[in-house]
Amino acid sequence: MTLLRHNILSKSVRDQVLVFVLIISSLTTIALVCFIFLFLILESLPALSANEFSQWLSDPSWHPTEGQYNLYPIMIGTLAIAGGSVIITTPIGIASAIFLHYYAPTPVAIFFRRIIELLAGIPSVIYGFWGLVVLVPVIIQIAPPGQSVLAGIIVLSMMTLPIITLATETALICVPHSTIYGGYALGLSKISVITKIILPQAKPGIVSGVFLQTGRAIGETMVVLMVCGNVIQIPDSILDPARTLTANIALEMAYATDIHRSSLFVTGLMLLLSISCLTVINEFFKKNHHARTL
Amino acid sequence: MNFLKKIIMLVPYKLKQSHFVSSFFWMTAIMVTLLFFWMLSSIIGDGFQALSWEFIFDNPSDSGRSGGIAPILISTVLILLICSLTTLPLAIATAFLIAEFIPENHFFSIIIKRSLDILASIPSIVYGLFGNIVFCKMMGLGFSILSGGLTLACMILPILILTSEQTFRSISKAHRQGSEALALSKFTTLFQVYLPCAIPALTAGFILGLGRATAETAALIFTSGYVDRMPDSVMDSGRALSIHIYDLTMNVPGGSNNAYGTALLMIIILLITNSSINWLTQRWNHNLTAQND
Numbered sequence: 001m002t003l004l005r006h007n008i009l010s011k012s013v014r015d016q017v018l019v020f021v022l023i024i025s026s027l028t029t030i031a032l033v034c035f036i037f038l039f040l041i042l043e044s045l046p047a048l049s050a051n052e053f054s055q056w057l058s059d060p061s062w063h064p065t066e067g068q069y070n071l072y073p074i075m076i077g078t079l080a081i082a083g084g085s086v087i088i089t090t091p092i093g094i095a096s097a098i099f100l101h102y103y104a105p106t107p108v109a110i111f112f113r114r115i116i117e118l119l120a121g122i123p124s125v126i127y128g129f130w131g132l133v134v135l136v137p138v139i140i141q142i143a144p145p146g147q148s149v150l151a152g153i154i155v156l157s158m159m160t161l162p163i164i165t166l167a168t169e170t171a172l173i174c175v176p177h178s179t180i181y182g183g184y185a186l187g188l189s190k191i192s193v194i195t196k197i198i199l200p201q202a203k204p205g206i207v208s209g210v211f212l213q214t215g216r217a218i219g220e221t222m223v224v225l226m227v228c229g230n231v232i233q234i235p236d237s238i239l240d241p242a243r244t245l246t247a248n249i250a251l252e253m254a255y256a257t258d259i260h261r262s263s264l265f266v267t268g269l270m271l272l273l274s275i276s277c278l279t280v281i282n283e284f285f286k287k288n289h290h291a292r293t294l
Numbered sequence: 295m296n297f298l299k300k301i302i303m304l305v306p307y308k309l310k311q312s313h314f315v316s317s318f319f320w321m322t323a324i325m326v327t328l329l330f331f332w333m334l335s336s337i338i339g340d341g342f343q344a345l346s347w348e349f350i351f352d353n354p355s356d357s358g359r360s361g362g363i364a365p366i367l368i369s370t371v372l373i374l375l376i377c378s379l380t381t382l383p384l385a386i387a388t389a390f391l392i393a394e395f396i397p398e399n400h401f402f403s404i405i406i407k408r409s410l411d412i413l414a415s416i417p418s419i420v421y422g423l424f425g426n427i428v429f430c431k432m433m434g435l436g437f438s439i440l441s442g443g444l445t446l447a448c449m450i451l452p453i454l455i456l457t458s459e460q461t462f463r464s465i466s467k468a469h470r471q472g473s474e475a476l477a478l479s480k481f482t483t484l485f486q487v488y489l490p491c492a493i494p495a496l497t498a499g500f501i502l503g504l505g506r507a508t509a510e511t512a513a514l515i516f517t518s519g520y521v522d523r524m525p526d527s528v529m530d531s532g533r534a535l536s537i538h539i540y541d542l543t544m545n546v547p548g549g550s551n552n553a554y555g556t557a558l559l560m561i562i563i564l565l566i567t568n569s570s571i572n573w574l575t576q577r578w579n580h581n582l583t584a585q586n587d
Contacts, residue, residue, distance in 0.1 A: 123509030219417025221512035
């Protein structure tokens with residue numbers, strides 16, 4: 001009960017029981033993380049030991065039932081769709097946040113913020129559904145087959161826009177007013193104050209928003225499953241269909257057995273590791289920036 | 295950011311000063327708003343034709359093409375119920391521990407915070423895989439509402455802990471000092487002082503978590519299953535609303551009419567949860583300022 005010693009004067013029995021229960025229940029959080037990693041690794045071991053490492057990249061194609069496990073096209077598909085949506089969303093999201101905070105009159109800002117909040121809350125399956133029944137027919141008229149990387153990028157961008165907008169806005173709020181007034185006192189125009197004084201100070205918050213949004217775009221399943229066509233190929237243009245890591249799991253898990261099933265867990269493990277890498281890099285950026293400002 | 299700077303340097307000085315820049319921001323906002331309303335109007339427009347009382351209280355027939363969604367609503371409610379029964383006590387306990395007992399730079403608190411960060415960033419399909427191994431296979435629950443609910447519980451745990459922790463930290467000094475001056479034990483403080491006064495904010499966080507759980511699809515496909523019959527018990531497989539939409543659009547040709555109805559229902563639920571969160575948070579902030587005065 002070392003934790004108790006510092007914070008409490010009365011050592012009632014009920015308190016000691018309480019702390020014990022609290023510690024046990026908070027241990028579940030840590031245990032959960034360990035279990036998720038542990039079980040994914042355990043389940044993917046059969047496939048990892050059955051195949052050589054290079055097979056995941058160099059097999060002729062992805063036909064798990066015939067022993068071919070080439071994940072390369074699927075990885076390219078994931079990167080194309082997630083990367084495309086991040087490239088589109090980042091400037092729009094930052095611009096929306098700046099609009100919300102510095103350009104919109106109060107009623108418009110309240111209205112716009114409600115819209116962003118609603119966009120953030122709409123279930124991903126509804127985005128996917130809308131993309132499939134409304135957006136894909138529009139794209140078919142431009143260039144068939146419609147279910148394509150482009151459709152995925154557009155719908156994913158709408159989905160991840162609120163993340164970067166809200167993150168940027170939080171960062172903008174934290175910029176100290178004195179520096180902004182200082183900028184205006186020097187006679188800078190509004191846009192110069194924003195680009196030269198506010199954005200540099202808000203940069204760490206914005207960067208972590210971008211990381212958050214990238215993780216979300218890579219991990220999103222339903223939207224890409226529904227609008228991207230799920231064909232295993234390296235897309236030649238953004239009008240081609242593609243399959244992502246997440247969609248691959250969702251599509252094949254229902255009937256997969258043995259090594260095939262295990263190879264799907266390898267896919268899951270890859271997702272988990274890439275997202276964890278993003279989290280770690282984000283932490284590193286934050287710490288780095290913190291050290292520099294100190 | 296350098297890229298942005300270069301572009302802005304290319305713009306003539308006069309233009310920078312003029313309404314050009316501000317109109318650019320307005321255009322972005324208008325574009326986002328229009329996209330949102332395009333989406334909303336297409337779902338509301340077609341959804342209203344499908345949505346009716348019969349739709350809510352009927353059983354689905356013809357694999358969901360006609361009929362209603364009554365068993366699906368029941369399954370969804372059961373999944374959410376299991377999910378909240380397991381997470382609520384865990385989340386409040388963990389939040390109370392890190393907010394009240396452990397100093398913020400203590401290693402235990404740092405480990406918990408890191409775990410929460412990782413948990414919050416894990417994609418939902420990975421939770422689905424995890425739930426499939428642990429709850430369906432290892433614990434032998436099979437495809438059931440129970441394993442779906444438990445999987446969702448793992449998923450919303452970080453959100454609930456973070457919001458409850460914020461709430462406990464924002465409880466006013468007066469309450470804190472008052473309870474300490476009376477030499478109340480932490481146990482009494484939690485149940486008699488903190489919980490009663492923090493109820494609105496805790497509820498807001500709870501609704502937020504439940505909203506996430508309602509919206510979730512990928513984690514449920516391999517844990518609670520697809521069966522659209524009325525569940526007899528929590529050990530039965532049950533289909534959630536979101537999976538119903540997914541199944542109708544992807545696997546049932548001609549099912550999009552009922553999918554529109556279900557989507558509209560989900561959006562209505564979302565609107566209700568969103569406004570109740572706003573209302574509760576406002577009340578909490580109002581309470582806080584009243585306490586501090």
